[in-house]
Amino acid sequence: METAHKEASGVTKTEEAPNYLNHESGIWSWLTTLDHKRIGIMYAWAVAFFFLVGGLLALAVRMELFGPGETIMGPDAYNQTFTLHGIIMIFLFLVPATPAVLGNFVLPIQLGAKDVAFPRLNLASWYIYMIGAFTAIAAILLGDIDTGWTFYAPYSLQQGSAVIIMTASVFVIGFSSILTGMNMIVTIHKMRAPGLTWNRLPLFVWSIYATSIVQILATPVIGITMLLLIFEQVLQIGIFDPALGGDPILFQHFFWFYSHPAVYIMILPGFGIISELIATFSRHRVFGYRAIALSSVAIAMLGFLVWGHHMFVSGQSAVSSIIFSLITFLIGIPSGIKIFNWIATMYKGSIWLQTPMLYALSFLFLFTIGGLTGIVVGVLALDIHLHDTYFVVGHFHYVMMGGMVMALLGGVHYWWPKMTGRMYNETAGKIAVALIFVGFNLTFFSQLIMGTKGMPRRYYDYLEQFTALHQVSTIGSWILAAGLFLVMGYGLYSLVRGKKAPANPWGAATLEWTNVAAIPDPHNFKRTPLVTRGPYDFHLADEVFGGGDGAGDGAAVRAPDAAPPAPEPKTAQ
Amino acid sequence: MATDTAVATPEADESHAHHPPHLQHHFVSSEQQFDSAKLGMWLFLITEILLFSGMFVAYTVYRAWHPEAFTEASATLDWVLGGVNTLVLLGSSFTVALSIHFAQKDDRMKAFWNLIATLALAGVFMVIKYFEWTAKFEHGVFPAGFFDPHGGYYETLASIPYTGQFFSIYFVMTGIHGLHVLIGMGVIGWIAWRTFRGHFSSEYYTPIEITGLYWHLVDIIWIFLFPLLYLV
Amino acid sequence: MVSALLAQSNSVWLPTDASTLAPEYDSLFYFVLWTSVVIFVGVVAAMVWFAYKYRRQSPDERPELVEESKLMEISWVVIPTILVLIVFTWGFRAFIKFGVAPPDAYQIDVRAQQWSWLFTYPDGTQSSELHVPVDRPVRLKMNSTDVLHSFAVPAFRIKQDVLPNRYSYVWFESTKTGTFKVYCTEYCGTQHSGMLADVVVQSQSDFEQWLQEAGTPEDMPLPELGQRVYQQQGCQACHSLDGSRMVGPTLQNAYGTERQFADGSSTVADENYLRQSILNPGERVVEGYQNVMPASYSSLSDRQVNALVAFIKEQSDAAEGTTAANSSQPPLQGSAAQ
């Protein structure tokens, strides 16, 4: 860092100001970097790669289901395909995606900090993630992982050594998740810029805070569960294996004790992104800021008490089912508070329908469907018929793909200029949103319908009566894929040829836009900022509006020097 | 300390001009760095507790289902050895606390020797554990799937169903705890070496302090394991 | 039969209802569905309207602050809370009904295994099809011999996991005669999607007559009995009779031909070999196949095994003394999921 620093301070005089991307070069400088921004970018590559792989597997799943009987692969291949699709999408893509990519890149800057609290741990967590990912790939190459992403015993115990390696990989990736969560919490507590009180934290920060709590409290449990499963296979400890006196239901309790909170690890950061997008593109203070911030924490806490709703027909006791169902409903209430507050934020705003905002609106549409279908399966009696049907598959794709991935795409578009220093093509962006939105609904709404009709999930083959709906779903997946490949295409193009981005293209009012250069400095800020207003107080944010002669986008403002320097270091606690 | 690391310095290139060598550049002050490290360690300890709580749940469930098997099987564990180990760990917690105390007082060698004492006590703990485990293996007492007790009073276990499960849980819990002891020994050894080299002082003793926190946790977990496995 | 199902299911959402529990289920479902639709439409309409009404007019527009309204914030906490409490109570009551079988229910034992169902009646009759009398509560006592399975009949709106280490129960009272599908809805490996069965709902008298005929009568000729056992025990889930390869080797021409084993040895399949393969399948594993055939068949009676052997022998050209029984054989169904 020291040498890099000298370079940055004027030894090299290139025409471009030194920034975090160009102040050091070479692959080695990336692999050994401690800069949170670069680590975020490295995560971005890895995560995008696994999204692509998981998505291609999904297309194969859909292709196979185009008609009953064998279409492109046999039953064993199919079972492995959906298993890998689920494992990759959850553990390698969606759980790490937002905290590790956007959390890493954006959060310290939003706090006015130079870096996260533990940069070395941050880099270590990337390496741990990569080790876990390679272990997973090794397991896939060894073949024969067809347990579903849930690894239910005793079926998973019958399968070969590849399952052991895959569970080991989940165990390892869990560590990376824990380390990221720890880092974020400490950063939020200890690294805030002077004047940045808890009531002035951007909502994205609040959401990452809630996410990190869940990561820390839930992930160790999946760790020990996977470990016990491995011991069960290798040492035959008889905890889960009924043949040795163990109890397969206990495995399900352990698994869902992590995996239900994990769905909130996935969605909470999305809530944060949506708050940022709606505030910025409505140019309005977020309605009910406190309610949104605290509802994230409420969801994080309640999320620990509902895992049994995955087990209503498993044979768990009726009393526990009843309690789990009741608490499940309670989660709908803080979620509703968010939805309604976001809509209220748009009221009398100044709404600018750029691509990120279109993703945010898609999110509201799709997540509401996803959440309400979640309520449907949370009803004790209704879940009996719907459990393990395509209705559940529809539900979770509406929340994960329709909710979280939309939020993630919106966030990536929103922060793209800051991360890369370049703009993407707005028209292409809008076309892609349209394709994704239409394709998504075709793919998964048809699944909700066939699910209520009784179509079970994880079925390689099906009765003829479901053919039409399956075909609609498959065709939808092609439209959806076209949209996503378009995003990948113009994204890559923008990296090479994109228009140079201004420091604050959206006229946003949080620190990463107002106080940081177009491409951030290696140390983020020229001076530690002094925060004097809330994150969405556009009525106070004169620096965003400058002379008012911009393109409506704040481009006219040279923000980096606008904030006054901090007077006293002691106020930062 | 913190006064000479002013954030208010206008130019970025001066901001690390003078600060104590241990202070990482992204922190504003030593206090901030120390508090961060400590909070981070506490969070880590929480994850450790949750890791073990999974096993405590398994223990509770199976104990509730097969109370008789658990009492019988637990009677074959030697509570004297377990008790000695408890005292050994308690002692090591004490020495590690002392070493923090001496580090704060700038008494480098005393801090060092207390760390070495901690290391030695941890070693004693592991040796006793080793003998306990091998004594069980000799009599075919393995996790459930390989459970085949023979010889001496172990014969009786063979006739009681589910005693194997007790030993599964016993081996897994003490095994993972033992692994934590080994990791702790590695870290303490390293910290002791750094203490000896004079890396720490009353100004900067964070690594000793957080290692101590970790070691207390290892100790506390044993304090739960001992009565649950040996006594109840 | 498929077309019969199609004809019956005329609504967009749920399938035919054919049990006493179904109407109750459906009204709850539609209540939740329509409430959700109302909330959803409200949310989307407001969102679209605002996006249009308050679209940005000029680049430097700075909208007025909006006062936060406590009343609104409270209303969107209270109204959803009331709604979910209604739905919870309703769902809870229905759930209790699903859980508690009437005391006079007719009990049938169910054995699940990879990848077939076996139903055993109080008189010992076994069948791979579930036959039940209409308008009479039926309670199933279920157990699995290997991994988890789940017994589901969408037309009855019932589902219950089947576990290897304990019994689980499910009950229903069907209201319509006809044939409905049983699905396995807990993932259980390769043929999970083929683990289907039919529920045949009959009038009480038809049912009793079927029960009479479906037993394993003493006087039935062995090959014919073998065919029945072959279907009852779910052999067809893994073994075809037409030469096609499934999870296990085909039984066409199995008898009398040379078998290659994974350990390199080989033998010509005779009656003894067939018997051993059924009773102790793991002993010699045919090359190119996995050792997944259930060991549970060792509990078949002698007569059943003899019958199976006779039946398999009949599937072979090499078998001398093949009788006319062969030609009168009705067409066999393969895996049900076509």
Ligand code: HEA
């Ligand atoms: C990002 C991931 C995510 C999220 C956010 C959720 C959110 C929710 N989920 Fe979902 N769920 C999954 C991912 C997720 N889920 C996955 C992956 C599975 C399947 C796993 C597997 O088996 O493979 C699953 C399965 C699953 C089941 C088990 C189904 C079964 O297997 O039979 C249940 C049952 O209760 C459930 C319920 C809920 C509920 C109540 C919510 C709530 O949090 C939703 C809250 C939101 C709203 C309610 C909408 C907004 C609110 C309003 C507009 C206000 C008005 C509302 C009311 C009046 C209530 N989910």
Ligand code: HEA
């Ligand atoms: C994050 C979670 C996630 C996501 C995003 C998806 C996305 C998709 N999923 Fe899946 N899915 C799961 C999680 C997810 N899924 C899980 C957990 C299961 C359960 C598994 C189990 O039962 O064990 C499941 C199961 C599942 C099934 C049921 C299989 C069965 O039960 O038999 C089906 C069937 O249609 C399906 C389809 C799809 C489709 C068509 C998509 C599409 O949305 C995919 C579209 C994506 C692409 C086409 C790739 C394009 C990507 C790029 C071009 C990369 C470029 C990068 C950027 C743009 C940044 N999924």
Ligand code: CUA
């Ligand atoms: Cu049996 Cu799925």
Ligand SMILES: [Cu+2]
């Ligand atoms: Cu859940």
